[in-house]
Amino acid sequence: MRYEFADCILDVDRHILTHRGEPVAIEPQVFDLLALLAAHPGKLVPRDEIIAHVWNGRFVSDSTISARIAAARRAVGDDGKSQRVIRTIVRRGLQMAAEVSCDNSLTSSPTARKTQHLKYAQGQNGQAIAYTTSGDGPPVLRVGSIVYDLEAEWRLPSERAYINAMEAKFTLLRYNKHQQANWGDPGQVNYDGVTEDILAVSQAAGFDRFAIVAEFGGLFSALRFAVKFPDRVSRLAIVGGWAEGRNHRDDVDGPDSIRNLIVEGWQDPGSGYAVGSLLSYFPEGPLETVREIVGELQALYSMEEKLYQRDSGNTASVLHLLPQVQCPTLVLHARNSAVHPLSEARKLAAGIPGASLAVLETANHIPLPGNAVYDTYIQTLTEFLEAPDEF
Incomplete structure (x- = not known):
């Protein structure tokens, strides 16, 4: 239209x-x-x-x-x-x-759609995993997002903008992240089990060989999948990832302020503490977008779940996996991110054979719509994903 x-x-x-x-x-x-x-x-x-x-x-x-x-x-x-x-x-x-x-001779647009159509794959232990595909083009799997939930992504205008941009060029596959059944040691997350979920979802969607966009902590599952199933991954884009969590870094002193903000305010809907925890990732806003995201996150996750996610990311390290990645890889990272510094992105790019690093001139860990570099971010990402398959 x-x-x-x-x-x-x-x-x-x-x-x-x-x-x-x-x-x-x-x-x-x-x-x-x-x-x-x-x-x-x-x-x-x-x-x-x-x-x-x-x-x-x-x-x-x-x-x-x-x-x-x-x-x-x-x-x-x-x-x-x-x-x-x-x-x-x-x-x-x-x-x-x-x-x-x-x-109106063109087909109906993604923005005109009021619903998304979910299907289900059978993951580890027989658990049903919701997934959805949209768009028409080369296959791309999204692993990780701000909210890790298909319905929440669909409700958030900032996420809808990303989905629209991607499905205009690709067949985009998204799925619901496996929910942790019990909160054990955050340093012992079963990422291998999550790679089996990715395999199940991609097979159910008919994706044989595809590109992966890994955002935030989705990096840990995506890297393991790319290493375990190299014939299935054509390209890998890592957005806002980190090679070693906070607990492994020599230059980190003092308490985890983001964790403290979660403890202080996560159970109070819309609290300044909860908003502050996310503003650490997105200091350039837009503020209204950050508030919308916080609202969805507080509805989805308890304080215990958010702390587990935070602690899991702090204790994780993927240095041992990097030399085993075989596909073309692009690392996109904000120059002034205060959560995971640019040095972590440099570790990723240096450790993965042939990988390249694209630095985004922003303090937002990942650009949001309305951010000055958002269009540059989307263009850089899509141009990499559109490059010919080197298999």
Whole structure:
């Protein structure tokens, strides 16, 4: 679906907005707002409908709504005084004031889908593992994410933006991370069992040979899978990974401040301590996005589970696996990450034969939509994944 109005083209299928021929970088919620208004030109779109479409019906402050409206107007060359494109109907809602032409000859877009279709594979010990595929192109498996949960990923606008960008070029396979049954020694996580889950999910999805994008702690499972099944992995992208956890680093002193923030505030929904624990990863925000992610994480994981995840990452080391990786590998890492420093990414790239390192100029551990380097991050990642299979 493509809408044209007021010197703008809103390409919903490709999730791209251009104004006078130039691409405009906007946050996912701003894009969704423009798409909603463009789909109903000349008609009043009530406030409740806007909240339901853009924020999935969640409570949202007036200041947040006003900020998104102002950002939408700026993106299309409008402002609150002239309201040539987006008109405010006081105490009622918004209206697309400009004429809109629509090309609906293309297939339905990911942003228009209200649901995702889950299937199930049988993992270790017969456990059912939910997975989903979307897009059309070379196969790519995502291992690890901010929330590790398909439904939460689908609800988060920041995650939907990533999914949309990936499925525009690839057949993207995502799955639910295996939940730990008991909280034993965090230094003894059964990563080998998780590699069997990856095998089960990829076989169920019909993926024979595929690229892997490993984010955060997903690195530990992805590396083991790439080493154990080298014929199945065509390329490996490591985003925000680390070779050795905090407990192995010589230059780390004092208590784990992130762990302390989790202890202090995780059980209090939306608390400053809980938000602070995630702002350690994303100091450049956007703050509203960080708050949304924290809300999902607090609903998904207890304090004990979050502490186990934190402790597992602190005690992990993959140095012994790095020389065994055989596929082309790209390590993407933030230059100024305060959680896992750039030196950890250099260890990964130096230890994996032929690997390369791409440094992202940000303090966010992984860029979020709205971050200055987000587009560069997505472009660098997709260009690597699109390279010819060297098998």
